[in-house]
Amino acid sequence: MVLWLLISVGIAMGAYVRLAPSDPTRWHVAPEGLDRDFRNGVVRVVEAAPEAMEQLDHIARSTPCTTVLAGSIEEGMITYVIRSMVFGFPDYTTVQHDGDKLRIYARSRFGRKDFGVNRQRVTHWLALLQP
Template sequence: MRNMLLAIFIAAVMVVLGFVRLAPSDPARWHVPPQAQADRDLPKGVLRVFETGPDGLARLDRIAQATPRTTVLAGSVEQGMVTYITRTKVFGFPDYTTVQQDGDTLRIYARLRFGRRDFGVNRDRVERWLALLQP
């Protein structure tokens, strides 16, 4: 009985982890303009407003795409807005970061998909990206 319960538990964990890794990401849900007027730390993510000049998105795009486990979900530099998915190393949890060029300003919204708190993971990643934008 004990072995059967353990097997059921392991199977359930594998199903959940499979869902986390394989669940489709709908661009209509995640690729939306950041509504940020000022920097804010949120329980599920972070909003940042950063002055970069008109080429900020192009420069940040190079930084983001060089980040391990980060891919483009939707958008492009030419469109003026890009949404990236960055996955955690071990379990593959997705975080979504949308960056929009607004004149000389970047508006950034990084947030988790699963869970109630991101424990500063999105803030730390966005802060690293912004630090790399500094001259």
């Protein structure tokens, strides 16, 4: 009986992680501050050409399990939801074109630590953006 209860709780938690709605008013926020790493994410600010936002949008949309939550290139800010392959944990990455800079704010929704996943993804995206 306890085993079935644990299995049911695990299934319910997994369903919540995959099906919980993402509120754009909470996650589609402008990146603030300078480069920094924190327990479940990262902020990066880099010099960028005018076409960098469009190029980074193409890179982000080419990343597996990635969808757009809110925003557009025309708006100058886009927030992506990137889900982990196995469990579907959502990470949110907001990219803002601010003059001659790209501001990128990547963070996880669940858990206190992301084990560097967001930092690695942003670093990879920025490497692909370089000529």
